[in-house]
Amino acid sequence: MLHPFDIQGKKILITGASSGIGRAMAVVCSQMGADVCITGRNAEALAQTLEMMNGSKNTRIVADLTNNDAMNQLVNELPVLDAVISNAGINRRMITQFLKEDAMDNVLNTNLKAPIMLTKALLKAKKLNTGASLVFVSSIAAFHSSIGDGVYSASKGVLSSFAKVLAMELAPKKIRVNTIQPGMVRTGLTENGPLSEADYQKDEQRYPLARYGKPEEIAYAAVYLISDAACWITGTDLVIDGGISLI
Ligand code: NDP
Secondary structure: OOOOOOOOOOEEEEEOOOOHHHHHHHHHHHHOOOEEEEEEOOHHHHHHHHHHOOOOOOEEEEOOOOOHHHHHHHHHHOOOEEEEEEOOOOOOOOOHHHOOHHHHHHHHHHHHHHHHHHHHHHHHOOOEEEEEEEEEEOOHHHOOOOOOOHHHHHHHHHHHHHHHHHHHHHHHHOOEEEEEEEOOEOOHHHHOOOOOHHHHHHHHOOOOOOOOEOHHHHHHHHHHHHOHHHOOOOOOEEEEOOOHHHO
């Protein structure tokens, strides 16, 4: 039997695994036989994710990735990894005129600075195997504009740009670097916005495939990028958006 999408036994770190897309990634990767370390700030929610996962070799480490000490401690506790999914992210919608500097710093620190500094720490600590796969969760917001999302879009656009440079830097080590750019997926992140349930239902119909995505549909793409099936893919952005960016 041919199994190019197999991730069994791979050691994977998933950030932002206490809810939403990261939780689905953790569950799916564990169901496919990977040994997954999950991280996030909310210990209780992380424990719930762990309960939903398969296998006995999964671990959880509570860490605020915007805190350097917490990040370094996380890196110290990790085994050498085959894959990292940098998924943790936040959004604070605000039109530019009413931008609050602390909110902007919070978005940029979480969505951009933290995954970059985590990557640096993992590299310095030699915690990435030859042939490892790094996946950054960007967004179609990187290139598809919505009013109020300026700082969030900027964070994701720069993250995608960063990933391409990193792909060049790490290619000699056979480490691949890619991003996933999801369209709208209903999670904790989208519930903070100004849209009502009726707004969401109307908005969903704008999608060519007539619905938003599900967290596990983003997880399957991460599995693909981690697996050997994607061994010649680096420096790319994988759009998963039900076709919304076509219109
Ligand atoms: P959720 O709010 O459900 O999950 C966000 C995760 O990030 C949580 O697990 C949260 O954990 C973690 N997190 C936030 N801040 C920090 C921090 N400082 N340190 C460590 N962990 C942190 O949102 P989604 O699942 O929707 O988002 C996941 C990713 O997908 C994000 O990067 C988001 O930008 C991206 N995305 C989402 C889309 C959507 O429509 N939902 C569309 C496109 C991209 P905790 O609170 O425990 O710290």
